Amino acid sequence: MSLPNSVLRRYTPPTCTLEIAAKGSPLSRWAGRPVLKQLRFQLSFDDPRLPPEEQVQITGDRTQLEALCEAVERYVQTVVGNAPTPGQAVPLLVESFDQLESLPDGASGRAENGIAVTYPANEYANENPVNESYGDENYADGNSTGVAGIHLKPKGLLSHDLCLGELSTGESTVVRLSALQLFDLANALDEYSAEAIALPTLNRPTWFNATPAWAKVAAVLVLAVGVSTAIVRFVDPYAGQPAITAANEDTSETATTEGIFNEDPQNTALEPLPSGKDASPPNSQPLDIPLPPSAETLPSPGTGLPSVGVPRTPTPNAPVPSAPRTPTNLPDVAIAPSQQRSDAPGAGSNPSQLQTPAESEAAGAPPNAARSSGQSDTLPSLSAPLSQEGGDRPDPTSTAFDTIPQVAEARTFFQERWQPPESLEQTLEYRLQLGADGTIQRIIPLGRAAGDYIDRTGMPLPGEPFVSPIETGGSPQIRIVLDPNGRVQTFLESP
Amino acid sequence: MPSTVKSPRSNAAWEELTSGIQPDPAQLDNIKAQLDLVLLALEALAGIGSEAMLRTAAELNLADVVADRVSLWRLRQSSPLRKGQGRKRLDIEEARSLVLIACHLANQHQELIRRAVGLLEQLAEQNREPHQAALLGDYLDNFSNAYQERMEDGENTLPDQLTHLALKLLIDLLFYSAPNGSRRLWMALLDRTGIAPHPSESDL
Numbered sequence: 134m135s136l137p138n139s140v141l142r143r144y145t146p147p148t149c150t151l152e153i154a155a156k157g158s159p160l161s162r163w164a165g166r167p168v169l170k171q172l173r174f175q176l177s178f179d180d181p182r183l184p185p186e187e188q189v190q191i192t193g194d195r196t197q198l199e200a201l202c203e204a205v206e207r208y209v210q211t212v213v214g215n216a217p218t219p220g221q222a223v224p225l226l227v228e229s230f231d232q233l234e235s236l237p238d239g240a241s242g243r244a245e246n247g248i249a250v251t252y253p254a255n256e257y258a259n260e261n262p263v264n265e266s267y268g269d270e271n272y273a274d275g276n277s278t279g280v281a282g283i284h285l286k287p288k289g290l291l292s293h294d295l296c297l298g299e300l301s302t303g304e305s306t307v308v309r310l311s312a313l314q315l316f317d318l319a320n321a322l323d324e325y326s327a328e329a330i331a332l333p334t335l336n337r338p339t340w341f342n343a344t345p346a347w348a349k350v351a352a353v354l355v356l357a358v359g360v361s362t363a364i365v366r367f368v369d370p371y372a373g374q375p376a377i378t379a380a381n382e383d384t385s386e387t388a389t390t391e392g393i394f395n396e397d398p399q400n401t402a403l404e405p406l407p408s409g410k411d412a413s414p415p416n417s418q419p420l421d422i423p424l425p426p427s428a429e430t431l432p433s434p435g436t437g438l439p440s441v442g443v444p445r446t447p448t449p450n451a452p453v454p455s456a457p458r459t460p461t462n463l464p465d466v467a468i469a470p471s472q473q474r475s476d477a478p479g480a481g482s483n484p485s486q487l488q489t490p491a492e493s494e495a496a497g498a499p500p501n502a503a504r505s506s507g508q509s510d511t512l513p514s515l516s517a518p519l520s521q522e523g524g525d526r527p528d529p530t531s532t533a534f535d536t537i538p539q540v541a542e543a544r545t546f547f548q549e550r551w552q553p554p555e556s557l558e559q560t561l562e563y564r565l566q567l568g569a570d571g572t573i574q575r576i577i578p579l580g581r582a583a584g585d586y587i588d589r590t591g592m593p594l595p596g597e598p599f600v601s602p603i604e605t606g607g608s609p610q611i612r613i614v615l616d617p618n619g620r621v622q623t624f625l626e627s628p
Numbered sequence: 629m630p631s632t633v634k635s636p637r638s639n640a641a642w643e644e645l646t647s648g649i650q651p652d653p654a655q656l657d658n659i660k661a662q663l664d665l666v667l668l669a670l671e672a673l674a675g676i677g678s679e680a681m682l683r684t685a686a687e688l689n690l691a692d693v694v695a696d697r698v699s700l701w702r703l704r705q706s707s708p709l710r711k712g713q714g715r716k717r718l719d720i721e722e723a724r725s726l727v728l729i730a731c732h733l734a735n736q737h738q739e740l741i742r743r744a745v746g747l748l749e750q751l752a753e754q755n756r757e758p759h760q761a762a763l764l765g766d767y768l769d770n771f772s773n774a775y776q777e778r779m780e781d782g783e784n785t786l787p788d789q790l791t792h793l794a795l796k797l798l799i800d801l802l803f804y805s806a807p808n809g810s811r812r813l814w815m816a817l818l819d820r821t822g823i824a825p826h827p828s829e830s831d832l
Contacts, residue, residue: 209803209812210812210815210816210819212799212800212803213800213803213804213812213813213816214815214816214819214820215820216662216816216820217662217665217793217796217797217800225748225752225795290795290796290799291745291748291749291752291799311749312745312748312749312799312802313742313745313746313749313802316742316745316802316803316806319803319806320806320807323806323807323808554777576698577698578697578698584678584696584697584698584701585677585678585697587697587698587701588701588704588705588710588778589777589778591711591712593712594702594705594712595702
């Protein structure tokens, strides 16, 4: 089928070409602008693997194009709506199913212990067997065929069959699409839909297309209205916007210079174009999948503490880890002159140079733990200058008896959980502000590495049980130092 | 390449899409687990760290929801799959923010995602293992390591299962990298959790 000569739009993602075209109408002369009818589209799948004679090319009218848009969009939504689980065993390509057994992602990967991602995979498999659903036509769009018989079927994770229905050409009724081809096709159709929405011609009243005679009369009317509204446009800057009246829409068509989409007379039942967009959800039978028990029974201590735990805005006392940072491997102790020492971004990234073990142990340990200060193997020479910095350091003259038992509890807490990742080379340091109930109120990672590795530390979330309640009340602040070698240090910063 | 800039119109439509949705706690758990996995896949493929995620949040004017590493970590830690006890409840606005961030990042790295999927297609056609391509091999290794390190069931999940999960996420990422990716991801999340989409979605 040959395309009309005037191509309006061409969408060219890497693997397909979608052209929208229409015939010029004699009405163009009367209307003084292009009036187009018989909108047609041509879709070429550009597959470099195929010889030119096997390249698939389909053409159709606007109704069919809309059906294609809808079918593809719904199908794509179904594809991504299929929740990934480790136990899901959909082969990449159905043809190579057997061979894929040998692939790591082959059909052997069925979860047997229910260690699914979001829900037990075996239950998922029982209720909706994966391979079955992927081979099922109904999987695609809830109906075996969409409008005009156009629909898609999955053939594994990476390939999809586009069944052309009415669009079938002599030799091809099904087009096999790779994931990339499907992606590109969906994008092209989506772009078309988005533009078609923007074109105000598509909501024109059906009478306009009833008969050619009507159309001619209408063209005269359009001309008359167009002239008058063109004048109106000088007065009313909004006259050119769509969705006011039919007459004004025509005016706006002039403004868009895109011409009028004069629909093929037999397609009288016109609807707004965005059919691909307003498709009802593709998965008409949403998977009703229970969550793992752990998810359902999870305590949610954080709910009552909406924002306490997180410093939202930078303040002098709440260093934000993403602040401009100094290199993480500081050769020297970085001390921001006008800040609390530990607030200097990056300073915390090498905290073993920042503190003297004797001091931190003495400050952080309960009385019976103070003796462990013997492990002073890190830069003791720095203690003198550091202690002069003051800031939020505990008073060097304070004794071990000044500390609170929560410091030791915190150390025990992290000693049980801290397993340094292999990739970690730096010390991680955090400042924790405790609530009177012993939970963490606020976590401040000191330095970039501390922020990056926070999810490996075993750090409790704000509001979670952490240490025993503070008998004396108040909200003490403690420092946690986690070494790459597995050592955990804690000490009190402020009572 | 399509622009990532959202028009005011589509933003408004997005607002409508998310408004009026009240997932129950179990559904939210599901959503946050899925979102965490999408971000994990992005991390594994493109080396996207918390820094880039925070920057994206700022670009998208979501800094009030995702202000710093701690808040980002808390959001992601809210996945029920993660190690550790106790979960912060992810609210719908936070979920929405993570959707926008993930899809923005996917769009930024669309070329890379596309290349990875293209390689996967080639290898699958030749019945070769995905690991044979360096890009895919690195991705699969990174993903598996991160999953095993951070997830509660990480140690018990078979390598085959992790590989399959990673590849499925990779293909999904491709579709999320489209200009309408955030809508797709959002609809997918609702779909998977059985939440009826908002009726006004047709406006998108």
